[in-house]
Amino acid sequence: MTSAAIIPSTDLDRPELRRPMTDPFGRTIDYLRVSITDRCDFRCVYCMAEDMTFLPRADLLSLEELDRLCSAFIAKGVRKLRLTGGEPLVRRNMMSLVRSLSRHLKSGALDELTLTTNGSQLARFAAELADCGVRRINVSLDTLDPAEFRRITRWGELDRVLAGIDAALAAGLAIKINTVALKGTNEDEIPSLMRWAHGLGMGLTLIEVMPLGEIGEGRIDQYVPLSLIRARLAANYTLTDLPDSTGGPARYVRIEETGGRLGFITPLTHNFCESCNRVRITCTGTIHTCLGHEDASDLRRPLRASADDALLSAAIDRAIGTKPKGHDFIIDRRHNRPSVSRHMSVTGG
Ligand code: SAM
Ligand code: SF4
Secondary structure, three states: OOOOOOOOHHHHHOHHHOOOEEOOOOOEEOEEEEEOOOOOOOOOOOOOOOOOOOOOHHHOOOHHHHHHHHHHHHHOOOOEEEEEOOOHHHOOOHHHHHHHHOHHHHHOOOOEEEEEEOOOOHHHHHHHHHHOOOOEEEEEOOOOOHHHHHHHHOOOOHHHHHHHHHHHHHOOOEEEEEEEOEOOOOHHHHHHHHHHHHHOOOEEEEEOOOOEOOOOOOHHHOEOOHHHHHHHHHOOOOEEEOOOOOOOOEEEEEEOOOOOEEEEEOOOOOOOHHHOOEEEEOOOOEEEOOOOOOOOEEOHHHHHHOOOOHHHHHHHHHHHOOOOOOOOOOOOHHHOOOOEOOOHHHHOO
16 A cells, blocks of 8 residues: 655645555545535435434534644645535535635645535625635536425525526636436436526536435435436437546536536446545544445544644545445345445535
């Protein structure tokens, strides 16, 4: 196993020390996703049960601790940071974290600071996000039908999200819409969602339902393979494959008729693990090196154990050294239960 040397985050100013972390399979780890809260103002049917129990607030890392943790990863070669949740924009005072992390953009240590949001609070925060150097965001939206939107999110209001998207576009943020393809729910709406997104200059990425966490109903009823959606789209549109550039699970095509980009995230029908460049941390400071495994290591204890980052940095190295080769997802009639017991709102997707 090789991994980066232990570098205190105080050495962030010395780029020559920022060597990328490498996992046991030779993959460079330069992308960190951080769930800054497990709470959310929606209760999407594929993500959470309506009576979801959240973590006690006392278990959460403070915003200052999250900043220190992210900065330690940046010192170890992370170049892209995504804040997610739960809903990241509902965490109180979260803009102070964004503002403070933006110093790494200014110094050149970080290439990108971004977030994934349900859009409900975007109208309030879009301009400030842009001011902090955020350039692109992902907004999750599964339908443009208000009643269907309410049914899928249980608590959400479509108009608020659309107003948030308008505000973000007006602030100059590039947007990618993420849509979970749901059998019998939004699968027929995907062409019109795509035309809407592309008409506003936004990309659209489709996601297969993943078996994460108990949600109170079976996923076999929600799952539709994207291979089927793609074949249906190909009957009416010209799809041109684009080279993969993200190192992530998405495969992209250009739709010649709209000029827009369409992505497919297919964890269940396509194995993307060989190019995986990312790890995830939760709002309690647990690191998961694979979305599809139960693997977990605690970083909160080493973070709190001392004011300098040596223990933390060593714990990060040990965790990266356990990153598995690939995921364990499976949904079929014999496996109609979560492969991984934690919810997406814990690891942030
Ligand atoms: N609340 C924010 C949002 O919805 O964008 C950020 C967190 S959410 C967990 C991140 C992404 O995960 C969303 O695009 C959501 O649709 C997706 N997601 C949640 N549960 C999922 C599941 N079981 N399978 C596939 N995607 C899921
Ligand atoms: Fe909340 Fe996002 Fe999960 Fe929906 S998908 S319940 S918005 S965390």
